[in-house]
Amino acid sequence: MTATTASTADEKPANQYRIESLAKGLQVLRLFDETTTSLKLRDICDLTGIPMPTAFRIVSTLEEDGFLDRSPEGVLQPGLSVLTLGSAALRGSSLVGVSERPLRHLAETTGETVNLGVLLGDQVLYLARLKNADLVTANVQVGSTLPAIYTSMGKLLLANLSPEQLDATIGTHSFTGDAGPNAVSSRAELDARLADIRKQGYAIQDQELAMGLRSVSVPVFGSGQVLVAAINIAVSSSRHTVETLRGPLLEALQATAADISARLRAL
Amino acid sequence: MTATTASTADEKPANQYRIESLAKGLQVLRLFDETTTSLKLRDICDLTGIPMPTAFRIVSTLEEDGFLDRSPEGVLQPGLSVLTLGSAALRGSSLVGVSERPLRHLAETTGETVNLGVLLGDQVLYLARLKNADLVTANVQVGSTLPAIYTSMGKLLLANLSPEQLDATIGTHSFTGDAGPNAVSSRAELDARLADIRKQGYAIQDQELAMGLRSVSVPVFGSGQVLVAAINIAVSSSRHTVETLRGPLLEALQATAADISARLRAL
């Protein structure tokens, strides 16, 4: 019995080479994100179920290595040195490297805000972002994540998953988040939209994430036609209708995606 | 004997709450930086001295949690999800938050490239960077690090360390790196420059890091007049002499630093 079927309800796929104490430390690190930039020791215990003495030791170790900073009052934050790791991740990514010029060109010729993103669980991770001067834009930067189902890049990426993968990533989603007026509100609605996206080859989001924001996304393929990322153009709803998104902007976006995909195949 | 003096040659200050297996995993993560974005298992063993089976388990665990990605050929890179951690670090930093507007204003009024940095060991870590359109600029981004002794921000920050701290951070530096034509080349020279910086209250770097780059840095103080960061203006040597750096640019920079410092005190 080598797993595969062993998923009755108990969460233990666990590869045999996992080091538990290291995994716990990483679990603590992963508690920090966009919206949760600081925690107290007690919070960490509550969120993870790790007993306090153990959490204390983990935090001490993370702090000693610069992965966490603690204020005199005991408030914990990610250490600034983790930026170096992030920097290495970006520099090492051929996707980001190859996309840089085409995206810059797209941003300059259209004058719009453009993004590059990948799927990370049920979130879209922003790998590149070139902002224009619009007053209202999503509060997103490189490294930010947003729920995939509320974004055009996210839905595009979700649409390319197998049914099993889709279930695994958003199967248990609640659809109750605070999103924009047109946000999908049920699994059935999401499935319908994903079907449309598969047919069309692009995804449009119209004030789903938040009032006033629209965007259109197209896929980027690596070698072997595997979907590796999405790029999009994000606009303020006051400047562009859904129709203009579908027109020349989509065309420019598709040309850029083709460019990036070609560069990726050439490696 | 509670350490403090226990530094004959053997490196074991080690707090008693350190979790060794977690610390080793973090040590592996810290191998990755700007210039080292991918490693093989064997490299990790060579660099850290960790035996291969242990390194294998560490890497498996880091991979499982998304902190490392491994290509089919076994090449390891930081996982893109570490960007989220970096993002949290930036968002959680009051220093970065408070500096954003003043720095943007400085960049716009002067039209120059401006940076915000802190000291991390013997390196300057760039926390914010607003680039102008100069053709020649340092290849630096948020999260990048550069050797402190070759940069104006670095020397400024070093100049504010106690002699003991200074020895601890750059005491064993080789001064043989590939730097610019005017780089400091000995500890004595560095000490002399740091003394000048302390007297002047600002630091200038003239083609020390690389040919063609000049910059001027001033300190940013937090509450209690403690030095927390440096900001600088970086220019191409073809557009500005050292004298113009010392003139109106320095003045604008100092005003911005005062602004940021005041905002930090107000918290």
Add this chain to the structure above:
DNA sequence: ATCTAAGCTTTCACTAACCGAAAGTTAGTT
């Protein structure tokens, strides 16, 4: 085609070090 070796994966037995209950400390509150 066969050999060689380097790099990676797996096994195994030992014991170091990780763990959490419980006790101790500190700081803020009623």
Add this chain to the structure above:
DNA sequence: AACTAACTTTCGGTTAGTGAAAGCTTAGAT
């Protein structure tokens, strides 16, 4: 001053992390 909550430290039992050594796999050399 008693009380509470959050954090720190101690301590012994036992787990789970460790590295030697043995397999495996791949790629390059002969």
